[in-house]
Amino acid sequence: MGARELAKRWAAMLDGAVAPTLTRAQIEDLLTGFSADLMAAVRGTGDPSAAHRAADALIAANYRDPLAVHRSVLVLCNDLVQAACHDPACADYAPVRERAAEVAAEFAAAFTAGLRNAALAEQESTMAAALTAAREAEARRQLSEARFQAIFEGASVGIGTVDITTGRVVDVNNAMAEALGVPAAAMPGRTVADILGPANMGDAFEHFQHLLSGEVDRFRIETLHTRPDDSTTVVDLSMTVVRDTAGNPRFLVGVTVDVTERKQLADRLWHDAHHDSLTGLPNRLLFFNRLTAATGQVGVCYLDLDGFKEINDQRGHTAGDQVLRDVAHRLRTALPPTGTAARLGGDEFIVLLENCSGEAELADLAAEILAALDAPFEVAGLSVTVGASIGTALVDTRSTAIDELMHVVDTAMYRNKAARHRR
Template structure:
């Protein structure tokens, strides 16, 4: 064994040499003799002696005790004090440095040797203890644990070990307490810890409890405390000793496992865990629900959709190759329900490998695509069929026409395209409402489908427009016969809500390849022919000719021109007087629209109204007429003319959604004229939608506006509702006046209208009065007013003051022609 190395610190030279002699004699090695503290501190780390013999009273600024206090603690060198004094203050200072012994001078060699040996033994024990503690500390750190010990009597944490590294609560020894410890526990979990503490103090059984602790950084961590009560002994009171471990990651992993298990059990998708041979190890309820099999039928078997024969050979080879190469495959496969029904499935299968990269099992997920496929079919149907009539829509009709044309090109055959438009359907929608219109469209669609062959296509393009594709249509006479069959089917009366409605259709026909080589040109040609059929009286058919296209282009140009005329103030109102039969004086004016065309001159309503209806801006024109008539009434009043009632014709579209009411209210508010200066004229056809029309008329009546029915007797008779209408006047259409006195039927109709109006306490104005005979007849029947060329033609607003100033004293004499 190597000799024990000793450093001697003694400032008396003779004593130091004597001590060195003694040590050598006892077999020790003296590595250095120092006389000051500074010498010791300079050499101690390089020499690293086994023992230091330190005289307390030495030379220099540092005595022996101060020098020991400054020794590097990590060296752990035993120090034995040498002193000739035994005063208590000196000994107290010395004890604070935890020396390994004291030798009082003088001492014998035996005392010296015994003290050194005892110091060495103590050092050996302390080193072993320190190593043991270090090993325990490292083990606890490796396990993520901290050690703790509580005095059961004082409830003090006597020893905390490295608990603060786990818990972050801080405090060791007498500085920590059980109460302080609880402050670092989530409040909801403190009662749990208190019960555990009481259980431990009442017995020696071990206990484990998990709780949430608040770390020093503010985060909440899951902790597991394990402890055991140690019974009291003579030298120790009852203690509770244990360890504390941060199990947050473990709890999180458990939560993830529970979540995964919940998902596995609850998901509606089918989930399988397969062994390396693709045999089922675990199956979830979702898979059983999809396939109809029980779990007991499936365990240990391969999924039936992976068996030979279930999938095409190339697909099965693709799946197995993908699993062998990348360990993953995703795609659609064909499965089968236990009952035999086919199951479209989306399969996603992946290999799970061990740390050695060998496949330990496979996880397969199956999604039932049955509902998705059914939804796709429904969407396909919605995308290609009209939802109201269930006929092919514009998209599908175009596709079918393209294919039909391709077949006809290949086989050198012809086909026909029929463009079918219902006559006056807009009037049904506007007056009776869209629900009635929808019923009409569905009925017409069914009838058209029954009027053609099974191989022909009937499609709804939108609104009241239909298209029929006739293949094998070589003979124009056969095509015409089918068109007439369609017309006959459409014209049959339709019963809607107890009301019988009459419908008709105009049909345009184009032929492939003569009238067009493309889908667009064929449809356009048929559409053009349809407009030609309407122009010739509707409820018929027409084959396409080039002249039709020229007329359509001219009509489109007219639509644009009228829209421009409205925007550039080219439209004006003319006024035709209404004369009282009793006084022969002016009692009102009817506003009539005219167009001051920059090239063609003054044009009448026939050039304006049809174009406005085709272009969809008839309401805008109607609003303008109401506003302009009210402004003109105000201008006449400002010129000093007596009050003049002006009648304005309105369209059925203005009656919808309160549009007319808003226009009248706005015009009256803008001009400030008396409401009874304005008269609104409606036609009988507008009364079919009784509820909306009557509500609007009552609202207008409430404003003080005068109401009249124009062209009475030419439209749909609504005698049942006539008695409830808030009107003041009926106007007899000129068609029943022109034949008087030669046409007895006209005379009878005019007489009946006047008699009925008088019975209903309504006044009557006759239109188209042009002769003295007309005047005599109407005067005899008591007609209140007349309007026509006999008295005056329609005139611009600037001529009205002169007309009023001239006056009429004899109603039998014509004023203006």
């Protein structure tokens, strides 16, 4: 399969996801260039950043809903692999699949960031329009007030005004009422604290108090809001002091956007990009992020499974996948609260023990892991046994630069593992 054929499949998958600004033929032409770059990336001869450019291009073409992300990730994880290496028996097939997963993660992360930036840009435009109309009200009251009222009532984001001297709400639009779960008619004349209620008197209210006192002119915060009916939403809230021509504060303008679905999508995409899809364990990226953030002395156990290939060959990949999931479950059970287990790929796993006291604790952990994996695994009614080889490393993060730390960990783990096999 060539780049053009891959682009056609990708464009077909995107049909129905949204009403794009381009025709089907134009979308195919757009994706053809990226398909060639992505095929090179999964073959190891190109730059994975092509996934970032592809995500930006699709957002620019008005693909802005979760379905477009979902279908694109399917193409990158399946069709792209077939295009780059169609024979699963080929020696390059496993590396191609691993690089395809990394490309899909890069695409998902870039798409999420692009969606957020596009939404925030739209919100900022709405906010700017509202503030411009409010400032013009002092100089050209009649005309500018009419314009502001049109924006105020018809805006898809919530807008409200607050008297800066009393802290009481002056007016809100229907979008604001929907976001807070309070009828619009019930808010004017009440204080912000009264409307929010005790459940929401957190960081947002503290920022609001700073506005009223004159300590700051504006703030923006993303906060979890509990409605009166006990349902919750994630609200992106911006508040700004509006001043007259002499610079005196007159009132506050607040803008709210319900970002619950976008936040859920971002969280889901982040989880998918940082966790192994088969076992649910952290992947290589998240593991090394946690290793980088660790302080003091850390212990690392690197292990791969003995006899796993025979299970795959004799009982099939479905049985092999079940064993990997069971291994992941046993690793989670065996680890202390300060431990993190991750899957690097294939039958390779790695464990991080933060605040490790020394070689003895690390050796005990390795023994517990081996003991946890010692019992037979039940697969399709049959009992199979899987062993493990473990290499360990003890590293002091306080005296080791991050790049050196990763190098030390890799070197020590593979050295210990090689020594174990020689014995």
